[in-house]
Amino acid sequence: MSIIQVSAxxxxxxxxxxxxxxxxxxLPHAIALLVMGMIGTxxxxxxxxxxxxxxxxxxxHQLLTSVNFFETVMTGMLSxxxxxxxxxxxxxxxxxQRVPIIVMASVxxxxxxxVVGLGFYAVCWLFDVxxxxxxxxxxxxxxxxxxxxxxxxVMKTIKVDKxxxxxxxxxxxxxxxxxxxxxxxLVGIAVAADGLGARGGVVDHAGSIDWWHIIEVFSVExxxxxxxxxxAGATVIGMMKRIDDAAVETLISLALVLGTSVLCSSLHMxxxxxxxxxxxxxGNIGAKRVMSERxxxxxxxxxxxxxxxxxxxxxxxxxxxxxxxxxxPAYIVPALLCIPIVLAARFASVAIPIRTLHRLRHQFAKGSxxxxxxxxxxxxxxxxxxxxxxxxxxKPLIMMATYxxxxxxxxxxxxxxxxxxxxxxxxxxxxxxxxxxx
Numbered sequence: 001m002s003i004i005q006v007s008a009x010x011x012x013x014x015x016x017x018x019x020x021x022x023x024x025x026x027l028p029h030a031i032a033l034l035v036m037g038m039i040g041t042x043x044x045x046x047x048x049x050x051x052x053x054x055x056x057x058x059x060x061h062q063l064l065t066s067v068n069f070f071e072t073v074m075t076g077m078l079s080x081x082x083x084x085x086x087x088x089x090x091x092x093x094x095x096x097q098r099v100p101i102i103v104m105a106s107v108x109x110x111x112x113x114x115v116v117g118l119g120f121y122a123v124c125w126l127f128d129v130x131x132x133x134x135x136x137x138x139x140x141x142x143x144x145x146x147x148x149x150x151x152x153x154v155m156k157t158i159k160v161d162k163x164x165x166x167x168x169x170x171x172x173x174x175x176x177x178x179x180x181x182x183x184x185x186l187v188g189i190a191v192a193a194d195g196l197g198a199r200g201g202v203v204d205h206a207g208s209i210d211w212w213h214i215i216e217v218f219s220v221e222x223x224x225x226x227x228x229x230x231x232a233g234a235t236v237i238g239m240m241k242r243i244d245d246a247a248v249e250t251l252i253s254l255a256l257v258l259g260t261s262v263l264c265s266s267l268h269m270x271x272x273x274x275x276x277x278x279x280x281x282x283g284n285i286g287a288k289r290v291m292s293e294r295x296x297x298x299x300x301x302x303x304x305x306x307x308x309x310x311x312x313x314x315x316x317x318x319x320x321x322x323x324x325x326x327x328x329p330a331y332i333v334p335a336l337l338c339i340p341i342v343l344a345a346r347f348a349s350v351a352i353p354i355r356t357l358h359r360l361r362h363q364f365a366k367g368s369x370x371x372x373x374x375x376x377x378x379x380x381x382x383x384x385x386x387x388x389x390x391x392x393x394x395k396p397l398i399m400m401a402t403y404x405x406x407x408x409x410x411x412x413x414x415x416x417x418x419x420x421x422x423x424x425x426x427x428x429x430x431x432x433x434x435x436x437x438x
Contacts, residue, residue, distance in 0.1 A: 006066055014312035029308075030153040030315040031414050034407070037319020045323070057323070064324055069317065073384040077310045078149070078176075079261040079275045083253075084307035085152045086173060086279025087287075087300065093166040094280065100357055100364075101170035104372075108171070108349035109144050109178045113186075115345035116140035116338075120401070123337045129330060134190040135394035141186050142386055142398075143342055143405055144349070145179030147379030148172040148272075150410055153311055154377055158418040161365045168375055176381060177222050177270040183385055185214055194392055217268070225270040229277025232260050237281060241290040246298035249291065253282060253299060314380050318406065321383060325403050326396045335401040339408050347373045367424035375417045378409040 014033060017040075021032035041060065048057035094101070117133065117140035124131045151172035155165060236256050240249050257275055264271035287296055350372045354364055386402040389395045 006063060009063060010313045010316060011309070014309075014316050017316065018312060028153070028157050028414065030150075030311050031411055033312055033315040034319040034410055037316045038322050038407070039319075041320050041323045060320070060323055064317075064320060067317065069321065070384045070388040072317075073314065073380045074388075075261060075265055075271065077314055078381065079257050079271050080306055081149045081152075081310055081314075082173060082272050083257045083275045083279040084303040085148060085169070086276045087283035087303055089169055089173070089280060089283065090162075090166065091280050091284035093162065094170050097163060097166045097170060100167050100353065100362060101174060103353045103357065104167070104171045104350065105175035106178050108353050109175050109182065111352060112144035112342075112345040112349035113137060113140040113179075113182055115348050116143060116342055119341035119345065120334075120338060123334050123341065124397075127330075127334050129334055129397065131394050131397060132190070132193065134186065134193055135392070135398065138183065138186045138190050138389070138394075139338075139386075139398045139401060140345070141179060141183040143338075143378060143382050143402060144182075144345065145175040145378075145381065146172045146376040147381045148176065149311065149314060149381070150377040150379030150414070151375065153315075154375065154414050154417060158421050160371060160421055164365045164368055164371065167368070168372060171372075173276045174273065177225065177273045179381075180270065180272075180385070181218050181221055184217070187389065190392075190394075191390060220268055221270045222273060224267070225264060225273035226277055228260065228264060228267075228269055229274035230281070232256055232274065233278035233281030233286075236278070237286045237290055240286060240295075244292050244295065246292075246295045249295050250299045250302050253303070256282070315410070318380055318383060318410070321403065325399055327400060328396060331397050331400050334397070335404040338401045338405050342378075342405050342409075343373065346376045350376070367421075367427070370424060371417070371421060374413055374420055376409075377413055377417075378406045380406075382406055 017033055017036045018029060021027055021029065021036070025032055027035065044056045044060045048055065114137065117137035120139055121131070121133050121136040124136065148169075152169060155169060160168075233256075236252055239252055243249065256278055260274050260278060261271045264274045287300075291299065347369070351369050354369055354372075358364060382402050383406055386395075386399045389398060
């Protein structure tokens with residue numbers, strides 16, 4: 001099927017299921033589409049079993065395999081969704097919370113990667129499932145970053161302290177870069193260890209880890225992307241300053257995201273980081289200093305609509321991906337046990353930085369650790385990274401564990417983080433900057 005046909009089918013399904021949810025169900029929009037996507041896919045499998053001559057499953061499988069999920073998410077949707085999210089983040093609050101955000105988006109991801117990897121390895125050993133430690137660490141790297149799309153979708157449905165909201169949103173916007181780099185490095189090591197050849201220049205011809213290359217990759221990916229985002233954002237602000245045309249300025253913002261995404265991918269920079277930086281500049285400095293009210297009234301609703309449409313399609317796709325996941329019986333229990341492992345790792349990756357920063361006189365609202373632990377939702381980025389793995393014996397297990405954790409995270413955590421916030425906010429002294437962050 002052509003990309004137009006696939007896009008048409010996905011948008012039509014998203015619209016119909018969104019309408020059904022609004023009229024009959026009433027779940028949060030993104031979560032409803034994921035659930036109905038899963039149920040619909042299971043219904044297709046059932047119908048295919050009962051009426052095999054219609055080949056429903058073959059058509060659905062053809063639809064999904066015609067979509068390169070990794071390319072669609074990582075080099076397509078993600079840049080648009082992150083830019084749309086960054087437009088609404090208050091830059092002044094982000095500066096105030098920059099230290100906690102940087103620490104949790106970097107050190108926190110690394111802590112979680114190793115806790116998840118070691119826990120996953122122990123569970124697999126306990127149930128006699130063969131997988132090497134390095135592939136368990138790969139799983140830890142791809143599942144540790146909180147998904148910005150899923151987190152921002154959940155944040156729209158709850159009300160928390162503004163500083164805490166900034167920490168949660170800021171962490172989710174910036175931790176992808178660290179997570180993807182850790183994932184790339186660990187995959188390179190794992191592939192070399194399995195004798196499948198070097199990947200990404202992480203391991204040299206002698207079989208040793210090339211740390212200088214890793215440092216170079218990190219510097220270009222992160223700092224190069226920040227610089228690119230600053231230059232691109234400043235250039236667009238300068239262009240907007242010279243005109244007052246809502247349609248043209250909105251078109252320029254669209255060109256900014258597309259151009260940044262393509263160029264950063266070509267230059268091996270982190271497109272997500274670059275578009276977040278550019279989005280912060282446009283949404284704050286650009287909106288306050290150079291945009292007219294008419295332009296703001298056009299540009300921001302445009303990006304809100306882009307955000308809603310792409311969110312709908314993405315969560316529907318995640319739900320439908322159940323069709324291509326291999327659910328081997330031997331992997332079911334280890335995959336399910338990954339849920340408490342990932343939650344425990346999230347708790348450690350939040351509690352350790354917060355406790356440390358608190359001793360250095362950084363203030364956190366009471367309940368921050370619990371809310372950030374349970375609100376650390378995983379989503380399409382983790383699924384995309386799992387699908388991008390080279391085929392090895394470990395891939396089916398990692399894909400299954402990733403899908404189980406993501407579905408639990410979006411549905412269970414996404415639906416219950418609101419009640420958790422309400423319960424914590426009703427406790428004496430909560431949701432204010434206090435001496436305890438639990």
